[in-house]
Amino acid sequence: MGGKSLILILILAAFTSYLAPGDERNLALCLLIDNSGSMDWSGHDPEGLRWEAAKLVIDKTRKGDYICLIDFSDKPFLLQPLTRIDGSPAQKREIKERSGLILSNRKLTDIDSALKAALDQLKTVPSRITKAVILLTDGEVDVVEGTPQEKKAAAETSKSVILSKTAYRFLAQKIPVYVVALTDEPDMDFLGKLADYTKPPQQEKENHFFYSPTSTDLVVIFSDIFNQLRGLSVHTERYKVSGSETKRIHLLDPFADEVEFQFIHDQNLDLEVKLISPDGKRIKPYASEGSYKLFAVRKPLPGTWTALITTPRTTNITQSVAVKEDIKLDMPFAPKFRIGSPLKIILNVKYKGELIDSPRFTLPDGSVLQIEGVWYKVIHPDGRISPEFKLQDRFGDYVGSYDGADIPGRYLVQAEMRGKLNDQEVIIRSEKHVIGFADESLPKVALRRMDNTKYKIGLPVQVEADVLENAGAMHKESLPLTVKGPDGSSRTIYLQRIGRERYRGEFTPERDGTYILLLARDDEMALADPTTLQIEVIGGSGIGGKMTFMLVGFVLVGGGLALYLRRPKLEGIFRRFERVKTSEPEETTQADEEEVMADEEENLGVSTVSVSADESTRQMPSEIEVMENGEVALKLNLIRKTDVISGEPFYHVEVQKGELRFNDRIIAAGESTKAKNGDTLKVGPISVRIVADEDKAVIISDLETAGRLLEEIRDQEVVRWVIRHDQGGHEEAQENV
Template sequence: MTMSQPECVNSIAGQRGLPQWAWARLLSFFCVALLGVFCLTPALAGSFDLVLLIDESGSMMTTDPHGARKDAAELFLRLCNAKHRVEIAGFATDVRLLTNLQPMGPGATRDAALKEAKQILSSGQRTDIEKALRSARDVLMRSSSPDTTKVVLLMTDGEVDLKEKSDPQKKGLEEKSIEAIRGPLLSKYLQDNIKLYTIAFSPESDFNLLSSIANATGGMCARGDKEDELQKLFLRLFEEIEKPQTAPIKDGAVLIDGSVHEATFLIAHTPQETSRVSVTPPDGTAVNRAAAERMKNYSWFSSPSFDLVTVTDPKGGKWKIEPHGKDADSRVMLITDMTLELEDFAATSRGDEQTSLLAALKSKGTTVDAPEILGVLTMEATLTARTRTVIPLIDDGKHNDGPANNGLFGGAYRTPSAEGTYDLEIIARTPTLERRIVRSVRVSQPWFRFQLEREAIAPGEELPLKATVDREKITAGLMPEFIASVRQPDGQLSEIPLAQALDNLYSASFDSTKTSGAYRATITGSVKLADGKVLRDTIGPLEFMVRAAVGPVAVPVVTPPPTPAPTPVPAVTPAPAHHETPEPTPTPEVVKVVEKVGTPMWVWISILVACLTIIGLLVYLVTHRSGSARVAAPSMEALRERASQIRQEDYDTTEALPAA
């Protein structure tokens, strides 16, 4: 039997094109992709791979008798999210793995890690810091991708301890281990871009060693000797590693704006105040732990010294926390599109030098410069050393901030003269939005400096490596030794000793430059002092390129520590006085103004590309389906004639059948 024209049309369409459900799914995919373009933002929280090393030596029975480091480790893990991979290990004579490197977002994996963290011991015989650091590096190099931030956090109450005091080999072995930590091992940390953070938890800990190796990698050393300080130390290091956006707290009140997707309230309290802990949103209804358990957007964890309350999509307005007697120890961490950022911040500098500071409020990575916002936006920084120094930040074109009213707020401060690590707090405020960030300022006075003469050379060309000794620290007559380590693009490591060229200058030439690419160099210096002690430090890395086409001008490069002194900044002048007008205009809401003027160009380009893609798909779909149906549609007369033919064919078939 022949096929009718409508059947033929449907059949051809089915053979030549996709079914309707497939087209619907494909179109849905592109619509979702377009929606994703609208929602694209830079990463709102950092990601890292971290190995947490906890001292399990027997001395911890005395310095931490109640296991406060277990609670501190728990706080650290609970502050982490799915972007943070953490491994926990205890160390003493050997390294004892407690958990593998795995994401620490809420769920069964983190719950298991928290359980294992409670199994930290205090029964080890020795303290092998070198072995612990080597083990942590091996984990990160084996398990982390090259572009992942790699971190080691080591907490100890002691110093390198490898043998019994009566063992004649004790002194020699421990000195050799310390030299290895300060030299080859630290050089590997620098070459591999691993940041080291340390906690020296007792007066007996080797603070000199722990702080010098942490600072050399761009990390930080925190110091304390009381159990109730441990959680504060871990919290401060988490802030330094993660660099979260926070909101300032004053008298228990905190301002949350409409750009905040998630707020985590860390409420510090005494054990007696646990039952009083609550958060109060702008509507005035206090929420305690019992009430939060019935609310989908609340997550609550309690401990004797802190509560951790996470609220998704929090309402904009003034929130309050109770109790608020420990505002300095409490935090409100935010996941938000509106961030406070520092520009070209030098974390390491020499002492007693003028340093510029530049900050900006950004929306999805773009500096906010809308006049409506700049008119009500204020910023200031506070440097805490022996005294607190307040640094006004002003956007007027007179404070190293570029043109006036460009959204960059500048100021200057003088670094402390004493070596050490100091906290720098920056706060931005408008009537509807507040942000706070904390950064560390490291003051370093190294006894030598490492220098490359050029930042780029041609293949096969030699590159001079130079170390300059500070003779105010290392007097004439003392003979330092320097060894440079250079990692080539293929991963091969070359070691080059430097020879004395002048009284305070040591140099060598690196000639293994046949392969084009990026090279990284570190240098280890050691000198035996008059009292017999050996001073050993490693600094770097400095990076240089080997490429075929190199400009004729040599560019000197010196990288910290320490940072070269910046151009002197004029003294900070006070901001112009604000004169009230008879009829003040309403304060603009930052988020709404930014939504109108702050969309980056790359977002618009992405939207345009997505729209063109969808339009092209629809055009193709229409032309394809219309092409499939180009067979002329039958008229009503033709359909009636065909129906009559079918009835006649059926009648003829019936007549031809034999009788039953």
């Protein structure tokens, strides 16, 4: 019995958190259970809590869902073919009984064949159903009998096939894999990649990787994943009960359409939970097993609910309130972070999937929601709870950072929006699990030292970076590099990945002097020396010098010709200037000022236009800057390209500074994305929808605000946007022009 692996895979076709509230869709679910001997012998799950987790998922399915059961070790065995749930308790009871059958030989563990069997089951699922996978494992692949060297080589080959081929099949069919590692030392290089490689772009900020050192949290983790797939807002509380105890649950959410009260506990058949509504009615559980009790209520009454809990012995309980609602808290920040770096937090309040970017929001029925603020706290892996912090409101993005994470593990971020609906108190809660990992698992990156330290003006300078350690954990396709010039200027270039361990890029110096090249810091990688290089640039010579001389000659001749052709307009400008200089001051009409401004801008080839309050469609800019209090808060470049496969146009969006909201996720400085027709960008207080086919941007936020804050600057064929969100910034810009 050499197989050391515990795998449980739930193949789910389900709600995602991106479905609008009220959009009811069924799910198809396949429980794929690895039954190798290490499940019991290695002490990972001696009490068989994996079966309780499987039962909970079966109980949480609803009429119209699909389910199948597969048991495997060296090969898969079908326990229950894909079956449509009819909603009857008898059918669910029969399926739960079959979940405990064992058909495998409990030796080897072939994850790849199990995943392929699951895909084969899912091919009969109707196309309207989205799909997902949950993989529970203790992290080791064991596919052959033999010597330790032979077993290790075969396992590495199997992992490579899973990541390079099988994972691609899941991604191509839009089936993300949720990974649950039942171990205190998860194989991040394999399991973390499997979760990342199968994650669709729109789910980039979702958490698809979970781990637990023991099986005690398996039922809770499975419940968390299922609630995430259903798109429910969850708030969790943990406590112990001995004897009898009364728990008060405050539900102050008038937007709740459906709520599920979940009590997950240690194995205890004698534990009893009675749930009482605010108006005194007793609610019966719709599912009850030795480790959980589930209650569901439609259109729940706001107020205080009461849970009466009795048990003959001390029992650990995880109480969760999962709510389906029209207004919810979205948490689109990264699902993992590096210990020693701040945990960056961002939250949004949304109404039926649309961002609420103002503290005051009027609902369709005329009622008014006044948001007082959003607060959060962090629960550490060892149970410590941080103080409560208030997030800063930035145009509907509630942002902050937590510096107290100090040990690797699974952190829980709990958030709470407080406000009033027509003077009635409102509290909306949500939470998200994130993984804190230590530096040792990060790839180490350093700049490659240059053989030559002197370069010439006008000639490209190539820069390279090497991945020194953990190249397999490096997922970035480009690295931002800051180039500081001799005049104090600074710009960012991007080194593109040219190999597993190499990045390369270039820039062209425009003046002589000392240049400093600085590799940007990132939470997903560690930096090693050298992170900074210094080079000297000297004046050009030879052909380059001759070409420069010829170019200057052409510019002078061409400029003289242009001035000659423009002499009538220039004479007009000089006459007006002379009149002002030699005559008594005379009143200038607005028409005269506009004529002078137009003449000057035409001769410069530059124009500045404020967006009209009734004009929503504009030419897509190649650069956008958002100014806050005189400083650049956000800067991004947009390059229009054509997809070589589909032939459809798109924009390559690079964020150089700040954070860009792209659809439902955040693109940070140094990152890039692909924007297509229908995608939305939120730049400061202005939101636009992309029309790539026509090279247009449609302003979908308040046009009056856009007309007041947005300036469109044209330089020949190039269009730039400057959004000034500081007091008096717009008037100052017009004065400067």
